[in-house]
Amino acid sequence: MTRRDDEPTFFVLDYVTITRDPRTQLVVAIGGGPRAAGILQTAGGFHSAPSAARDYHRLPHHMPVEHQRHGATAAAHALLLAGYSVHLDPSLNTLTAPDGDRQAARRYLDLLAERARAAKTEQDVAVVLAEIAAPEEGLLPQLVQSLISTWATWGERRREAGLDEGPADQLMEITSSLSNHARRITQIRNQAARHTPPAAAPRRPSRLQPSRPRRLRDGDSPDP
Known part of the structure; x- marks a missing residue:
């Protein structure tokens, strides 16, 4: 051809x-x-x-x-x-809507909150907490990485300009605390994932005994 x-x-x-x-x-x-x-x-x-x-x-x-x-x-x-x-x-892609990424992130957070409200089992809770605090891929670790980048470049710029590094140091401390909280949430998530619901107690047999038919004596009439 x-x-x-x-x-x-x-x-x-x-x-x-x-x-x-x-x-x-x-x-x-x-x-x-x-x-x-x-x-x-x-x-x-x-x-x-x-x-x-x-x-x-x-x-x-x-x-x-x-x-x-x-x-x-x-x-x-x-x-x-x-x-x-x-x-x-x-x-x-610069051809996408300028606010598209932000709107997508908000939709994702709204959906995650809805899933958290609808969680009925320990496993459901564990899945939500994993998305929030899972190492590297969770929301909090990614936020921590963004804050680290902000703190590092901001602190270096203030140091080179001879400015007080106090605000950048405070941001560093907050970022470190947030990272620790993410690890604690991961531990809580692991506890929820390991939880197994208690087995249902066996049903006790009914103590009610079937009634025996009453013997008719001479002169007695049967019940209507």
Whole structure:
């Protein structure tokens, strides 16, 4: 079957993923061939990054977050127009609604509160507490990581400017306390998960004995 010149060419097997590495926080792109690499560089400002495992592409270090999002979105859009299949991390997509992430987070918290109110068993409670305080993936540990980043950069900036580091130190203490509370909630969650409801007590047999038929004597009349 010959290819028609008026039909587009799709590179379905050349799948490109653009996401943020959770460990280094770098915006990276994986997949595609040399042509995809050129699009990533020209449209999004990505750099090639050879590695022992596999080659990938990344945006420069210390690029502002908004610039990262614009570069990732522009590269993804150019790749799609070129016929590539692309997965773009939603947090990097500037074409989504500006307040979409915040609204999604609020919906998630509302749903979690509803599940907490509807919890009927110890296991139901344990599941809710796990989402709140599970190591690394829970809401509180992620909030702690955000506060650590805030405290570290804020404290360094105040120190370099010769300002009082007291407010940053207070934030550090609060963050440490919150981290301890998250661990305590995890312990409570584990206790709830291990709880087993008591076995139901066996039913006692009824003490009522069936009545025996009364023997009729001479002259007695049977009950009506």
